[in-house]
Amino acid sequence: MFKFTRRTEYALIAMRHLQSKSMSEITTTKEISDQYAIPFEILSKVLQSLAKVKIIKPVYGPNGGYIIKQNLSNISLWDFLEIMEGPLGLADCFIDSDCTQLDNCNIRTPIQQINNKMKTILTKMTVSDVTL
Amino acid sequence: MFKFTRRTEYALIAMRHLQSKSMSEITTTKEISDQYAIPFEILSKVLQSLAKVKIIKPVYGPNGGYIIKQNLSNISLWDFLEIMEGPLGLADCFIDSDCTQLDNCNIRTPIQQINNKMKTILTKMTVSDVTL
DNA sequence: TTATACCCGACACTTAAAGTCGTATTTATG
DNA sequence: CATAAATACGACTTTAAGTGTCGGGTATAA
Numbered sequence: 077m078f079k080f081t082r083r084t085e086y087a088l089i090a091m092r093h094l095q096s097k098s099m100s101e102i103t104t105t106k107e108i109s110d111q112y113a114i115p116f117e118i119l120s121k122v123l124q125s126l127a128k129v130k131i132i133k134p135v136y137g138p139n140g141g142y143i144i145k146q147n148l149s150n151i152s153l154w155d156f157l158e159i160m161e162g163p164l165g166l167a168d169c170f171i172d173s174d175c176t177q178l179d180n181c182n183i184r185t186p187i188q189q190i191n192n193k194m195k196t197i198l199t200k201m202t203v204s205d206v207t208l
Numbered sequence: 209m210f211k212f213t214r215r216t217e218y219a220l221i222a223m224r225h226l227q228s229k230s231m232s233e234i235t236t237t238k239e240i241s242d243q244y245a246i247p248f249e250i251l252s253k254v255l256q257s258l259a260k261v262k263i264i265k266p267v268y269g270p271n272g273g274y275i276i277k278q279n280l281s282n283i284s285l286w287d288f289l290e291i292m293e294g295p296l297g298l299a300d301c302f303i304d305s306d307c308t309q310l311d312n313c314n315i316r317t318p319i320q321q322i323n324n325k326m327k328t329i330l331t332k333m334t335v336s337d338v339t340l
Numbered sequence: 341t342t343a344t345a346c347c348c349g350a351c352a353c354t355t356a357a358a359g360t361c362g363t364a365t366t367t368a369t370g
Numbered sequence: 371c372a373t374a375a376a377t378a379c380g381a382c383t384t385t386a387a388g389t390g391t392c393g394g395g396t397a398t399a400a
Contacts, residue, residue, distance in 0.1 A: 077216070077289065078296045078326070079209055082358065085299060085315070092314045104376070112312050118359060124378060137367030138375040153322070157209065164210045167217060180244050182228075183220045186338040187212075190285070190329075194210070197325050206318040213388065236345070250390060256347060269398030272345040 077166070084160045086114050086122045092207040094132060094144035104141040129159055131203075148207060154198040166191045209298070216292045218246050218254045224339040226264060226276035234273040261291055263335075280339060286330035298323045 080088075090108050097103055105123055109116040123142055126132045131151070132142045158164055169175040169184060170191055212220075222240050229235055237255055241248040255274055258264045263283070264274045290296055301307040301316060302323055 077209065077211055077213065077293060078298065079300075080298055080319075081209065081356095084209070088315045088319070089313070096314075106376090112314075115359065117361080120377075121379080127377085134377055135367095136365080136375095136377060137369095138373095139368070140366085140376040142377090161209060166210065166212055168211075181221070182224045182244075183217070183338055187220070190333065190338075193329050194326065197322075197329070201322065206315055206322075215388085238345090247390065249392085252346075253348085259346085266346055267398095268344090268346060268396080269400095270342095270344040271399070272397085274346090 080157075081161055083118070083122050084157065086119055087126060087160055088206050089114070090119065090123060091126070091131070091144060091148070091203065094142060095146075095148070095204075095207045097144075099143070099146055102135050102139065102141040102143055107141075125159075131159075148203040151203045152199045153201040153203060153205065154195060156203050157198065164195075166194070213293055215250070215254050216289065218244075218251055219258060219292055220338055221246070222251065222255060223258070223263070223276060223280070223335065226274060227278075227280070227336075227339045229276075231275070231278055234267050234271065234275055236273040239273075257291075263291075280335040283335045284331045285333040285335060285337065286327060288335050289330065296327075298326070 089112050093108055093111070094103055105120050106116060108114065108123075109119045123132065127134045127142065130145065131148070132144045135141055135143065154164065163171045165171040166187055167175075167184075169181070170188065175181065221244050225240055225243070226235055237252050238248060240246065240255075241251045255264065259266045259274065262277065263280070264276045267273055267275065286296065295303045297303040298319055299307075299316075301313070302320065307313065
């Protein structure tokens with residue numbers, strides 16, 4: 077449990093880098109990939125997925141690259157992590173909710189309380205808490 | 209990120225089950241494995257590792273099984289999770305601390321703050337918050 | 341002595357993350 | 371309008387971690 081995936085790390089690094097630029101500056105995948113020693117192809121896909129959810133904006137053609145949406149303070153960290161890694165939860169039953177042995181399970185309730193505490197923290201924080 | 213391993217779930221289920229028994233009652237691996245549909249061999253190993261760190265006490269021979277240490281309120285959830293899953297941290301640099309590109313990394317500090325918040329929650333809670 | 345329970349290392353299987361490759365699309369520029 | 375530079379994307383391979391299996395070993399009550 078409890079570790080960001082590389083994709084998530086790459087995304088946060090890239091977003092912070094993009095955020096440090098002025099609104100009109102365009103940054104290429106290669107620039108970021110070089111500066112932080114991130115495999116180019118992987119970073120490409122990460123940035124593509126960020127573009128897909130409109131967190132960053134692609135600019136095609138020569139001298140192209142990406143621009144970031146400047147205000148990321150309206151995206152909670154929880155939501156962002158779910159974008160990057162899929163649905164979050166301490167156990168499957170908080171995600172799919174079709175655990176075959178829910179009847180027998182004796183720890184669902186206490187774990188749900190822990191789950192909620194974690195969720196609260198991550199929901200109160202925003203992406204810009206990391207990138208700004 | 210963010211999901212208990214099966215081993216951890218099995219351990220918590222078993223511990224809660226053991227905790228519900230009186231101090232003198234002995235519970236076998238098979239009883240738990242049957243009741244919660246947990247593969248016997250896996251559960252065996254989980255219980256063995258709990259015995260190794262003295263959280264439960266093995267009783268050998270026929271009519272043997274396990275007894276739990278009744279007071280688990282002195283073991284924090286954080287410590288317990290590290291027993292089950294190894295060192296915890298949102299990123300490797302909070303575990304090994306030999307990340308080759310620490311110099312370049314632009315997100316270590318903000319992530320460390322999140323890491324600390326999570327750690328605080330899990331350190332304040334104890335195993336008996338789940339098993340009792 | 342035997343049956344029953346825990347102990348444990350070595351191995352196989354499964355799955356998800358990580359990384360690679362080839363190709364298509366968009367567009368600024370000479 | 372041809373070209374080069376950038377993003378877009380699906381299919382594939384590799385890697386690592388978690389999950390599960392197997393075979394034998396140890397302790398002990400009866």
